[in-house]
Amino acid sequence: MNVEIIKKGNYNVSEWSGGKTTELYIYPTTSKYNDRNFMWRISAATVDAPESNFTSLPGFARKLMVTEGETILEHSGKYKIVLKPFDKDSFMGDFETKSYGKASDFNLMTSSACSGDINLISVEPFSKIKVENKSLGKVMESFYFLNGEAEVKFQDKEFKLDEKDLFYINYEKNDAKIEVFIINRSNEEVKVIRTIVLMS
Structure with missing residues (x-):
């Protein structure tokens, strides 16, 4: 990981x-x-x-x-x-x-050798969302923060991300307890582009 x-x-x-x-x-x-x-x-x-x-x-x-x-x-x-x-x-x-x-x-x-997709995540002010992943095999994910600032909580650790920063993780799907949360503590909506890539 x-x-x-x-x-x-x-x-x-x-x-x-x-x-x-x-x-x-x-x-x-x-x-x-x-x-x-x-x-x-x-x-x-x-x-x-x-x-x-x-x-x-x-x-x-x-x-x-x-x-x-x-x-x-x-x-x-x-x-x-x-x-x-x-x-x-x-x-x-x-x-x-x-x-x-x-x-x-x-x-x-x-x-x-792989396949992938991109999607928009909108995080409302003063809210927290859990990012779901039901994929199998080797997974690579990134979260690109288009605006604002927020925290990413992963493996019980919190990471602060500013506008235009990128949070990247890779792991095997059978890794235990893979949970990603995005926490918006500001009074503006934060938009994040999530990329997920699956290895063949």
């Missing part, structure tokens, strides 16, 4: 054709995005150009959630979709994909 907290000042930020991308986590941690030798990767990106082409990623599946603004994704010969905040789309990395509109988004890329 492994627990990590990545602070917002420690991410790798790079340019892409439409704006900037912030690598939040890549697995294995020794892999490189440009070498395409990772099993999975999560990132947050900005789309600053009114029109842009997505990078081709053959062999990877993608899930994208808009976090701010609005965008239209057009997968050539496939379909077109309008995404507003917290809408998401799932598509293959070898699709010829073009985006229209300025926005910010959250991305999960997975190789054929």
Whole structure:
């Protein structure tokens, strides 16, 4: 079992054709995005150009959630979709994909060695929620805090997370007493993007 907290000042930020991308986590941690030798990767990106082409990623599946603004994704010969905040789309990395509109988004890329999903968790002011997980096998989870600050309680320990911080855990499903709680002690709603990846 492994627990990590990545602070917002420690991410790798790079340019892409439409704006900037912030690598939040890549697995294995020794892999490189440009070498395409990772099993999975999560990132947050900005789309600053009114029109842009997505990078081709053959062999990877993608899930994208808009976090701010609005965008239209057009997968050539496939379909077109309008995404507003917290809408998401799932598509293959070898699709010829073009985006229209300025926005910010959250991305999960997975190789054929694993599968995954992303979902929004909203934590009301002065509340505590338990995150359920019914998956089997080796599980990797992360919680990316879009705004505010909160605590994550895991294995009877509490970890403080600020805006844009990432809480990451991996474990085997048969590990005893796997419970995750998110505690919001503030007077504003806290939004968190949860990523779950299952290894084949």
